[in-house]
């Protein structure tokens with residue numbers, strides 16, 4: 040498998056810049072005929088422009104709920120989401136979403152090209168421009184020549200590429216993905232991971248993705264936000280200072296990858312919810328923390344840029 044372009048962490052170059060995305064004290068209680076359920080308790084984190092951030096956590100921790108609030112599809116019970124300083128109170132401009140279930144998100148009666156251009160046409164993008172943007176997006180996900188096919192004529196991985204192309208054609212500044220590669224086989228999953236890394240640079244995007252796959256979270260991300268059990272809070276934000284370019288072979292054989300994976304897995308499996316504070320201590324280079332493997336499980340949410348002693 041070839042190495043993938045993954046330029047130096049862009050957010051570091053812009054240190055001190057306000058975050059693109061700010062999630063502040065987010066809470067969500069679902070009310071059903073059976074009663075109420077506190078899914079998300081108090082979630083706070085930032086995402087800087089150009090970052091890839093994964094959200095992981097135990098099943099039911101509210102990962103999808105948080106993503107739906109970010110996308111403006113769901114109102115929080117408390118807290119708020121800001122994108123470029125503007126509160127989200129409905130689907131925000133410049134934000135695209137890719138779901139796990141490509142078979143339900145693509146329209147079977149439309150061609151590949153029709154699926155990719157549809158949202159653009161709905162947004163009144165002129166026909167020629169919509170076609171040009173769609174063709175470019177399809178080319179960037181390796182689907183040149185497939186424009187006239189129907190989704191059912193494509194493999195699962197190719198259908199998910201169409202869904203990704205549809206999001207790219209929208210030219211989002213923020214791409215949200217909910218378990219985007221969960222419905223494909225392991226090899227295709229790796230291919231799709233490697234597809235996404237250079238796209239963030241090519242399209243100048245910031246990416247927030249929800250995944251159950253800890254390897255995938257570490258492999259793709261600049262930082263991993265770990266949610267605790269419900270009602271969830273941020274248990275830790277783990278910095279992933281692995282070298283670029285990332286590669287399915289060399290990155291995953293790197294001992295630092297193994298230690299980060301171990302660390303995130305421990306956090307996800309840790310029982311109980313932590314206190315609702317965030318320590319943003321930033322005293323040591325994250326690469327050193329990963330290199331030494333000298334991590335301690337924090338008693339409270341921690342941005343892990345330094346070994347905890």
Ligand SMILES: Nc1ncnc2c1ncn2[C@@H]1O[C@H](COP(=O)(O)OP(=O)(O)OP(=O)(O)O)[C@@H](O)[C@H]1O
Pocket residue numbers: 069070071076078096097098099100101102103104105251
């Ligand atoms: N529309 C809804 N109405 C009522 N409860 C809901 C609704 N959506 C989600 N929930 C509940 O909220 C909790 C969090 O759900 P959510 O899907 O956000 O978690 P998750 O971390 O993404 O889960 P998983 O890892 O299993 O995919 C779950 O207990 C779920 O049953």
